[in-house]
Amino acid sequence: MSRQPQPWDLATLCLHTGHELDPATGAAAVPIYQTSTFHQPGLDEPGPYDYARSGNPTRAALEGALAALEGAAGAFAFASGMAAIASLFLTLGAGDHVVVTADCYGGTYRLLTRVLARWGLAVTFTDTCDPEAVVAAIRPNTRAIWVESLSNPFLQVADLPALAELARSRGVRLWVDNTFLSPALCRPLALGADAVVHSATKYLGGHSDLVAGTVAVRDREAAAAVAFVQNAVGAVLGPQDCFLLMRGLKTLPLRVQRQQATALAVAQWLRDHPLVAAVYYPGLPDHPGYELARALGGFGAVLSFRLVDGRLTRPFLRALRLPLLGVSLGAVESIITVPAYHSHASLPPAERERRGIDDSLLRLSVGLEAPEDLIADLAQALAAAERAVSAGAGPVTRRGPSG
Numbered sequence: 264m265s266r267q268p269q270p271w272d273l274a275t276l277c278l279h280t281g282h283e284l285d286p287a288t289g290a291a292a293v294p295i296y297q298t299s300t301f302h303q304p305g306l307d308e309p310g311p312y313d314y315a316r317s318g319n320p321t322r323a324a325l326e327g328a329l330a331a332l333e334g335a336a337g338a339f340a341f342a343s344g345m346a347a348i349a350s351l352f353l354t355l356g357a358g359d360h361v362v363v364t365a366d367c368y369g370g371t372y373r374l375l376t377r378v379l380a381r382w383g384l385a386v387t388f389t390d391t392c393d394p395e396a397v398v399a400a401i402r403p404n405t406r407a408i409w410v411e412s413l414s415n416p417f418l419q420v421a422d423l424p425a426l427a428e429l430a431r432s433r434g435v436r437l438w439v440d441n442t443f444l445s446p447a448l449c450r451p452l453a454l455g456a457d458a459v460v461h462s463a464t465k466y467l468g469g470h471s472d473l474v475a476g477t478v479a480v481r482d483r484e485a486a487a488a489v490a491f492v493q494n495a496v497g498a499v500l501g502p503q504d505c506f507l508l509m510r511g512l513k514t515l516p517l518r519v520q521r522q523q524a525t526a527l528a529v530a531q532w533l534r535d536h537p538l539v540a541a542v543y544y545p546g547l548p549d550h551p552g553y554e555l556a557r558a559l560g561g562f563g564a565v566l567s568f569r570l571v572d573g574r575l576t577r578p579f580l581r582a583l584r585l586p587l588l589g590v591s592l593g594a595v596e597s598i599i600t601v602p603a604y605h606s607h608a609s610l611p612p613a614e615r616e617r618r619g620i621d622d623s624l625l626r627l628s629v630g631l632e633a634p635e636d637l638i639a640d641l642a643q644a645l646a647a648a649e650r651a652v653s654a655g656a657g658p659v660t661r662r663g664p665s666g
């Protein structure tokens with residue numbers, strides 16, 4: 264009886280995918296093949312590569328590693344997360360329809376409504392946490408359901424196995440943007456999804472030093488379709504960034520596990536702070552997505568929180584010393600974002616208000632700082648903000664102990 268080898272833990276797989284050595288030299292880091300074209304042995308003897316948009320050894324090594332990590336039939340590296348998302352949607356055509364999670368990333372919303380709609384791709388935005396709403400949105404020409412494993416900024420959790428089941432029963436594909444969880448915590452293809460997409464700018468790269476995107480797909484037919492679009496449209500990731508991304512992948516599980524542990528400590532600390540009105544983190548048992556996130560494999564390291572008074576936000580941000588103020592997430596350094604001014608600035612004010620996205624709401628992507636340093640920094644900045652507001656505009660009403 265043949266014995267199947269033990270499947271490796273992701274930590275091992277990130278280092279030993281079978282694509283980590285340069286096949287030409289055995290070098291421990293695949294070199295940056297900085298070339299646009301490749302000499303062909305002869306007119307009737309094509310070499311393994313011909314032109315770098317179609318294929319490059321550095322990108323091939325990265326894509327092989329990504330396929331191994333995701334358990335995919337094929338994986339593809341793009342010049343940004345948006346290029347990856349656009350390329351996947353471009354495997355569809357005019358007259359096709361997609362069902363998309365209503366609170367999807369703003370860039371995805373813009374792509375669908377202002378670019379792909381002009382080319383005849385129809386879209387229905389719906390609450391993908393509500394199976395009945397998803398079923399109601401499906402039409403005969405629906406080709407895919409698009410969800411994000413964790414939504415922004417309230418970290419709602421998608422029930423990927425249930426959505427996969429629903430999609431399969433309707434002959435529709437399930438496509439997942441797994442940027443917020445990363446394969447270190449959740450591998451959607453193993454849960455029944457057909458395609459998984461990342462803004463690799465975030466956890467996969469992890470170091471705030473590149474912009475990239477990935478698509479990984481379950482079956483060969485889909486792989487051929489994405490490969491065709493990747494070459495035809497040409498939004499490929501350059502070899503330098505492929506190298507950086509491969510380097511980032513090696514420490515992905517280590518980073519994400521540590522960031523998640525720190526995020527939980529920060530969330531627990533914030534929950535008890537009298538200047539914090541609410542904390543949204545699926546790792547807290549009172550978050551509505553807690554059980555689902557546990558079943559998916561993890562909670563991630565992004566949390567949102569609401570201050571008791573929007574007047575605290577500006578002095579709080581000014582007093583913070585550690586988190587970088589700006590857009591993005593998933594990096595080694597903590598990054599704080601004000602969704603009303605950053606990720607959701609393009610929403611009409613009434614829609615922002617309806618969703619509860621106002622000046623008092625902050626999102627923190629927890630980095631690799633020591634948890635005690637991060638918490639001490641948040642503590643001193645909250646105290647400074649309270650002093651500043653009280654001195655200028657009058658006292659701040661703190662949340663009571665039962666709040």
Ligand SMILES: Cc1ncc(COP(=O)(O)O)c(C=O)c1O
Pocket residue numbers: 343344345346368370411440442443461462463464474475476591
């Ligand atoms: C969930 C999600 N998907 C996709 C993207 C787009 O990725 P990129 O900025 O790499 O194009 C982002 C960017 O923030 C994101 O947060």
